[in-house]
Amino acid sequence: MICFEQVTFRYSEDGPTVLRDLNLEIPAGELVLLLGATGSGKTTFLRAINGLVPHFTGGHLTGNISVNGRSTRVNHPRELADLVGFVPQDPVSGFVTDLVEDELAYSMECLGIDPPVMRRRVEEILDLLGLTELRNRPLHTLSGGQQQRVAIGSVLTAQPEVLVLDEPTSALDPGAAEEVLAALHRLVHDLGVTVVLAEHRLERVMQYCDSILLLENGSVQSGSPSELMQTSSIAPPVIHLGRLAGWDPLPISIRDARRVAPPLRALLANHSPRIQAVPTHSPRIAEIRKVQCAFGKKIVLRGVDLDLDAGEITALMGRNGAGKSTLLRTLVGLKDQTKGTIHINGVDPHTLSAKDLLRHVGFVPQEPHDLFESLSVAAECKSSDTDAGCPPGTTRALLALMAPDVQDGTHPRDLSEGQQMLLALCLIVAAKPPLLLLDEPTRGLDYPTKKKLGEVLRGLATSGHSILLATHDVELVAELATRVVIMGDGEIVANGPTQSVVTGSPMFAPQVSKVLAPDHWITVEQIAQALNRELA
Amino acid sequence: MRAIPLGKPSAIAIAAISLIGIFSFLWPFVAPADSFLVVNSTETPLLFALIIPLLLVTVISQISDGGLDAKAIALLGALAAVIAVLRPLGAGLGGIEPIWVILILAGRALGPGFGFLLGSISLLASAMFTGGVGPWLPFQMLAAAWVGLGAGLLPKASGKRELMVLSTYAAIACIAFGFIMNLWFWPFSTNLPEQIAFSPGANAGENLLAWIRFSLTTSLGFDLPRAALTVILIALIGSPVLQLLRRASRKAAFDAPTEFIEVH
């Protein structure tokens, strides 16, 4: 269906080679997962399929790419719209209209499809993706998962044979990601659509895919998941576990892994997992007592009690709308509580001026670029020194420590997502707030960047910060958090050491724990330590 | 960087609609007392309010036929939205709107064709959004299009000099916009006091004087603050906004070369 013949690509004549001599063919009806670290050329590869590269971006392309026999050389992306559907990473930015139905019809209007046919196809897609209830809703009132499904539906109405998706689930919570992946699965199985998708959250998509393309430095390897995963540096925890245990063939899904796990469990029976050291007798940073919060008549927080100590990394989990974001916003004084008290180092954050607030509590938003105002990294760091009242150069030095490869002159929005997150963290940490809040810090980050962020956060905790992070990323929580707080319907429903909270929950258990349940193992590292073996 | 290329036909079309526009604004001074326009002076503005939009859309369709790709359309839409959001902010202040700084800087960074279209489209979009469609709209669209076009045609300069050129232009453009916009309804207002009223049949000089008096006494109070605000904003954020716009146009790769190389 999709055919790359000796494809080499550069954005500018003297620039680096992004794709190098690619030769591959993707058969019709497959769900193909594209893997690669940040900067490996994934984005370019996806956009080359429908000709956005080079028609839209400019650049120099050698060789030939064709889809169903139609070459991108002579066909612009718009002429391939009825053949290749492209869903960008951020669905909201790709919306042209503001209502669900209009958005679904937009591609067809462009292609000049007859109104009666349009009407029928919109109804079909509404049913297929479960959007019927939402047909008249303004797009910006939808949840992330719903928006992603509308984005997929809006290209499907043109009835393409190929669907290309750039990280369709990395910004979603587990439930919404399930909805989207289930919809994709149905498309592949019922309609025979060929799907190519890039995704960082391998633990979610690995089990659905038929084959994998692994991009490294512009070159590609392709093969079945169990083949390629033997050696890939990018892999979900279940693969790492399988490699550690020496399972062959390598199990890809939790279910397969559980089947071959009994010997490993027997081996581990005499060991117990080493638990992250929880600091004792460390100073209390924040006291939250009986906090209640409401939007109009709707109560979002009902009597939340929580203590946060120095040196702790506390994970705040729960489904969307459970009150996680509201709790964080109340803690930084963006939202007033209707009842209850909050004390951070003895002070109520609502009484603090903007300048003093930063010295008590820092907040890193889920879109780090919301914090950026300057035109270069250097200027951003400089203004942060002024904000934080610390000696000139402090923020820049901090950034050099966390992300050594960031250049001074780069526009902050041109950094990779991981670098943006680290820069935002530096801007906030420069003022040394004892309490540090992070909202979904690992959205859209690949494994190496996540690992890096984890190290940085652990370092901050050791130096005496108390860190509270709201997240859906169970693997991150398993590796990083000392304590887990689970919220449901505005209340705290569980609060305790990570080990005991996450292993007991079907929703928040990491892959390792699912494979080895009911034993209390949560990370591959713990097992490796127990078995005294090096991580593969 | 020119986001929207203006071919010769488009340039001629813009010149022609501009001439018609100039006539539609300046007829009170040139038309003789017994001419059709002056005799029916209360209907004339409405006649032009009908003619101008019809011709303006013809011109826009000509420009877009020449090359309005998705990038240009999306950028136009985004900046028109910025202007539409900024406009109501000034509504309480009698039209002292912070929109001109965006229009002028966008025209400067993205070229005269883009400036022309942004001027007309942004005022149309904001009128549709806030419900401000009326007989004044065609005149506003045309005058704003001129402001954007002019900003794109300013001489080359960079750094501080560029900001100086832009501020000067902004001051002139803002005041001229106010004066010109007085013209379309001025003949329509009968019963005005004699010294500031349009008198059909008086010679051009007398009417011109009356119009200047009318503008000085009525709209200058709004035009001067508007010009001052625009100049201050250009001094304050002109350079970063220009950098942002140029970064966007670089990212959109309007004229990045695309090349397909055969494999040997």
Added chain:
Amino acid sequence: MTPRWLHPGAWWLWSLCLAAAASQTTNPLLLSLLICAAVIVVAARKPDAPWGKSFEFFLFLGAMIITIRVLFQIVFGASLGTTVLFELPGLSFPEWMSGLQLGGSVTLEALLGAFYDGLRLATIAIVIGAANSLASPTRLLKAVPTALYELGVSIVVALTFVPQLTTDAGRIREMRRLRGRSSQGIKGFASLGLPVLAGALDRSIILAESMDSRGYGRHQKETTWGRRLSISLVLASLSLALIGVYSLLTAGTSAVVALLIVFAGLLLGGVTMWRAGRTRVRTVYRPDIWTLPEWLVSIAGVAVLGIFLTARISSDQALILRPELSAWPSLPLWGLLAFGIACTPAISAPHPPAFDIDTNEPFSSEAFR
């Protein structure tokens, strides 16, 4: 009648006809009746949508127009009538402004004249405001001719961006506080604007990419000759209009020829648009229909204008009210008839569908995930 959107074209035709009718008269009774008709129809058929709220603004605008117009009259002194109400201290401008006089005696006649004049402008603004609040702007864009497709899309994009920009601005304002900054004053406003602008520009590039891959801008290739013909037609149309307008300027009282030339130019413009529309591949999803209610509403507008024009042609004295104390406005029977017809859309137009206002929920970051 089941609720549905009336074709926006019908609302606009009705309202523009009423505006044209208003411009024919200075009789305050007739003008007030036209305002009443607009208010009645808006009250009956206004949708529960964001643009529906704009009518109040237009009523306010009308009041402002009248006030400003009357204030002018007071400041610039009177040149009319004899009934002096009060005296203002006079002020003479220097010679170069040819002795402009301010203040002086204020007469009742002058104020009445200013009021009638202001009321006429206000009426035009208010009846046009009615169309602004009755007709959905996005549905109007669906009715845009194919040749203006690009223009239409850019406005659709702008209307989609506007709510996103306001939520962006709200969020970034909060983030500025978290960095210990204030967003007050011109400087704070300006530095709040920069990240919002940067975000909008970045998003527009992603949008362009998505539009490109969804088939925006597909059109059939035109032959070189076809293209040349289009260009010549555009230029011919503009030249004709230009010649027409120029000869309007110089023409005598009868300007039939000049007007004909202008309309020939406009017609040619229409032909070019039709030709340009043919090459564009594009259809409309669920286009608005034009059936009986649309006919009734637009005929009502045309009929009102017809009545006023007939009165004008037959030089009906009721149309013009001189600003004199002795002159009382008269209310002719045809005026009442016109009022009745102008109000009919309040019944003949269908109710608008209920608009989904889930959008009015208070801002919460969870909702935007």
